[in-house]
Amino acid sequence: MGAMTFPAVCLSIGSSDSSGGAGIQGDLKTFTALSVHGLSVVTSVNAQGLAGVNDVMPVPEAHVRAQLEALETDFTLGAIKVGWCPTVGVMRVVGRWLRQHPRVAVIVDPVATDSRGIPQMTPEMVAALGEELLPRATVVTPNRFEAALFAGMEECLTREDMEQAATTLRDRHGCAVLVTGGSAGSEALDVLAAIDGLRHFSTPAHPRPKVHGQGSCHAAAIAAGLARGDGLREAIVAAKLYIAAAIASAPTTTTGRSVLWHAVTVREQVIAPPVKQH
Numbered sequence: 001m002g003a004m005t006f007p008a009v010c011l012s013i014g015s016s017d018s019s020g021g022a023g024i025q026g027d028l029k030t031f032t033a034l035s036v037h038g039l040s041v042v043t044s045v046n047a048q049g050l051a052g053v054n055d056v057m058p059v060p061e062a063h064v065r066a067q068l069e070a071l072e073t074d075f076t077l078g079a080i081k082v083g084w085c086p087t088v089g090v091m092r093v094v095g096r097w098l099r100q101h102p103r104v105a106v107i108v109d110p111v112a113t114d115s116r117g118i119p120q121m122t123p124e125m126v127a128a129l130g131e132e133l134l135p136r137a138t139v140v141t142p143n144r145f146e147a148a149l150f151a152g153m154e155e156c157l158t159r160e161d162m163e164q165a166a167t168t169l170r171d172r173h174g175c176a177v178l179v180t181g182g183s184a185g186s187e188a189l190d191v192l193a194a195i196d197g198l199r200h201f202s203t204p205a206h207p208r209p210k211v212h213g214q215g216s217c218h219a220a221a222i223a224a225g226l227a228r229g230d231g232l233r234e235a236i237v238a239a240k241l242y243i244a245a246a247i248a249s250a251p252t253t254t255t256g257r258s259v260l261w262h263a264v265t266v267r268e269q270v271i272a273p274p275v276k277q278h
């Protein structure tokens with residue numbers, strides 16, 4: 001039997017989520033489900049359950065740098081997903097390393113607010129994200145709360161708000177911007193502002209919207225698509241189908257909280273409601 005051709009490679013840079021739903025753990029599950037080999041660089045170790053984060057232990061900057069450098073010999077990166085960076089110093093370390101690898105697609109999931117829209121970053125961290133990470137991004141995937149925070153808007157609720165935020169951030173930072181988590185009546189809406197204009201992606205709204213891990217793993221799924229050679233729009237559509245299937249299959253704990261189920265089959269993804277582009 002001949003040696004297996006090495007699959008496409010994705011790197012996840014972010015926090016360890018002890019619940020296994022998001023962060024590094026969720027990203028690695030997503031990569032495997034989408035036939036991509038996952039690498040990880042841990043920026044913080046979170047004491048985290050499905051209800052929230054109890055404690056955060058940032059990883060020292062020197063060790064984040066050492067983790068990044070340890071991967072350079074053996075792997076050819078197809079894409080990099082950047083999630084939670086707990087300090088300005090860690091953002092600078094990651095940003096400097098990304099600039100040394102200019103040809104690799106970079107997906108930035110800013111993790112700047114919680115699911116209720118409450119900011120998780122200081123103003124200094126928001127500024128560092130814009131200076132260190134977004135100029136290197138292929139696409140950034142803020143939810144509508146994060147998009148409003150970064151764009152300096154009071155709120156981002158409507159389709160028009162999402163379009164304004166996405167366009168503002170694209171023009172400011174020079175990267176594509178996918179604002180996620182919008183609601184358009186009975187549809188779940190994402191708005192992309194890229195170099196060729198605006199594009200909407202919508203699926204029927206799922207009756208189980210509060211499933212832990214969906215934002216983080218959505219960005220990881222886009223990274224997997226780009227690593228496999230998909231174009232940005234193709235990667236976004238495939239990621240939305242995967243997340244829809246993982247939400248539909250999400251198990252619920254005895255406390256009533258749900259977490260993404262990553263072991264959805266290709267067939268489950270194919271028969272998920274189609275993604276409308278317009």
